[in-house]
Amino acid sequence: MQLSSQSFDNRQPIPAEFAMGLAEGFAPNRNPQLAWDEVPGGTRSFALLCIDPDAPTVAETVGRSGMEIPVEQPRGDFVHWTMADIPADLREIAASSCCDGITARGKRNPPGPADSRQGLNDYTGWFAGDADMGGDYFGYDGPYPPFNDLRVHRYFFRLFALDVDRLELPQRFTAGDLLRAMQGHVLAEATFHGIYSLHADQVKA
Numbered sequence: 001m002q003l004s005s006q007s008f009d010n011r012q013p014i015p016a017e018f019a020m021g022l023a024e025g026f027a028p029n030r031n032p033q034l035a036w037d038e039v040p041g042g043t044r045s046f047a048l049l050c051i052d053p054d055a056p057t058v059a060e061t062v063g064r065s066g067m068e069i070p071v072e073q074p075r076g077d078f079v080h081w082t083m084a085d086i087p088a089d090l091r092e093i094a095a096s097s098c099c100d101g102i103t104a105r106g107k108r109n110p111p112g113p114a115d116s117r118q119g120l121n122d123y124t125g126w127f128a129g130d131a132d133m134g135g136d137y138f139g140y141d142g143p144y145p146p147f148n149d150l151r152v153h154r155y156f157f158r159l160f161a162l163d164v165d166r167l168e169l170p171q172r173f174t175a176g177d178l179l180r181a182m183q184g185h186v187l188a189e190a191t192f193h194g195i196y197s198l199h200a201d202q203v204k205a
Contacts, residue, residue: 003191013195014143020141020142029142030095036091050158056075088165105135119173154194
């Protein structure tokens with residue numbers, strides 16, 4: 001199975017159009033176009049994840065002027081998109097079809113392919129307790145790495161072909177719930193990734 005995008009090339013910078021953040025504030029926050037082919041026989045649905053594995057793990061260093069987050073700081077995953085039950089006959093998600101702009105406190109019913117379900121992304125936890133932004137963030141919300149991070153962040157789009165029509169998931173599901181529900185049902189996986197940074201030196205480069 002092959003996954004591609006017309007929005008950016010594999011392993012290349014993600015345009016700000018498809019990010020949530022700019023150095024000076026919010027970005028357009030549109031989902032990128034994705035397309036796939038060479039689907040294995042027996043596929044009955046797809047699932048999709050977008051994960052940044054380069055998120056800093058020391059919260060006190062994030063977004064602090066006069067301090068840079070070193071490349072070698074331990075990193076963790078930050079989930080940007082979780083989708084289940086994508087119809088087996090679908091081969092493309094159009095740009096901006098699932099997210100176009102920022103919804104304060106999160107999108108409750110994000111648009112998407114018919115019969116699909118979208119789970120929570122990790123902005124749910126990041127904005128928790130924020131009076132203006134806190135809420136449940138369902139669907140896609142794009143890159144917004146710290147401006148003071150020396151590491152260029154990678155954003156992996158992972159598409160899974162599954163042998164079931166519908167996964168057993170709670171109504172308010174996470175990427176972890178999705179990964180557990182998929183166990184034993186994955187026929188194939190395709191991965192595609194882009195990079196994004198808001199550090200001044202990286203942006204100039």
